Amino acid sequence: MMACRGIAALLVCVVGVTAADLCLDCQEDTTTAEPVDLVLYYESMCPYCRTFITTQLYPTFTALPSGVLNVTIVPYGNARERQRNGTWEFACQHGSVECLGNLIATCALNYTSYTPSDYMPFINCMETSTVHGHELTALHKCAAANNMSEADLLTCVKNEDSGVLMHQMALTTENAKINFVPWIVVNGQHTTSIQNSAYRGLMSFVCKTYSGPKPTACKDVTDAPVIG
Numbered sequence: 161m162m163a164c165r166g167i168a169a170l171l172v173c174v175v176g177v178t179a180a181d182l183c184l185d186c187q188e189d190t191t192t193a194e195p196v197d198l199v200l201y202y203e204s205m206c207p208y209c210r211t212f213i214t215t216q217l218y219p220t221f222t223a224l225p226s227g228v229l230n231v232t233i234v235p236y237g238n239a240r241e242r243q244r245n246g247t248w249e250f251a252c253q254h255g256s257v258e259c260l261g262n263l264i265a266t267c268a269l270n271y272t273s274y275t276p277s278d279y280m281p282f283i284n285c286m287e288t289s290t291v292h293g294h295e296l297t298a299l300h301k302c303a304a305a306n307n308m309s310e311a312d313l314l315t316c317v318k319n320e321d322s323g324v325l326m327h328q329m330a331l332t333t334e335n336a337k338i339n340f341v342p343w344i345v346v347n348g349q350h351t352t353s354i355q356n357s358a359y360r361g362l363m364s365f366v367c368k369t370y371s372g373p374k375p376t377a378c379k380d381v382t383d384a385p386v387i388g
């Protein structure tokens with residue numbers, strides 16, 4: 161708001177539109193503030209992960225202009241890996257169907273060159289629609305809904321090389337020393353306060369954390385619930 165107050169105020173008097181309308185473009189163009197950096201460690205079938213992705217992360221990510229929230233997701237969670245005869249094998253907390261879900265997500269990340277705006281709609285769709293044991297049905301639906309090639313994603317899933325991609329997720333997750341999922345790291349930090357604030361009211365938390373001019377989407381956000 162601040163950056164355009166002068167000219168906005170003038171125009172408001174003249175044409176009677178709201179300051180927010182006028183500031184929408186200029187504030188997104190002029191800020192040099194760093195985005196809020198969020199890394200989510202999750203596994204495909206964990207209920208709280210699904211809740212966080214579909215009710216907090218995805219809606220917040222889509223509501224904010226680009227450059228405000230930098231999202232990275234790491235679909236591995238509490239899985240375990242071992243290398244056998246040259247190939248990686250994985251065991252997942254919610255069984256082999258969860259490993260498949262993690263792998264589909266990992267292939268979607270690779271398919272979109274790890275570009276959040278390209279993979280998040282697909283990930284949100286998977287977390288919304290997957291019925292336990294019917295991962296490939298969800299893949300079919302979510303690929304079509306997001307103009308991604310189901311065949312390419314399936315090729316990745318069935319390719320032994322996808323184990324190498326998943327192994328990278330394992331290494332990243334091990335480095336983060338997570339204790340549970342979803343595990344939320346913001347600007348390189350994980351604390352109980354950050355975790356709870358982000359989990360319960362991500363929009364409010366990101367709006368407070370972002371140091372640049374507040375985007376319009378932050379205007380109507382009420383304070384996050386008290387954190388414990």
Ligand SMILES: *[C@@H]1O[C@H](CO)[C@@H](O)[C@H](O)[C@H]1NC(C)=O
Pocket residue numbers: 195197230231232
């Ligand atoms: C977004 O996060 C990724 C992964 O942590 C990082 O490599 C990248 O530099 C970040 N982008 C911005 C604009 O901060």
Ligand SMILES: *[C@@H]1O[C@H](CO)[C@@H](O)[C@H](O)[C@H]1NC(C)=O
Pocket residue numbers: 245
């Ligand atoms: C290990 O890989 C080799 C070459 O691919 C194969 O011939 C052999 O049967 C494999 N061994 C086991 C135990 O899977």
Ligand SMILES: *[C@@H]1O[C@H](CO)[C@@H](O)[C@H](O)[C@H]1NC(C)=O
Pocket residue numbers: 307
């Ligand atoms: C869908 O993807 C194809 C291949 O990547 C691309 O050529 C096409 O423009 C995309 N269509 C839409 C509506 O995004």
Ligand SMILES: *[C@@H]1O[C@H](CO)[C@@H](O)[C@H](O)[C@H]1NC(C)=O
Pocket residue numbers: 270271315316317319321322325
């Ligand atoms: C990952 O993406 C790269 C670049 O698009 C592609 O060449 C590679 O085959 C993909 N890996 C797998 C396992 O699909």
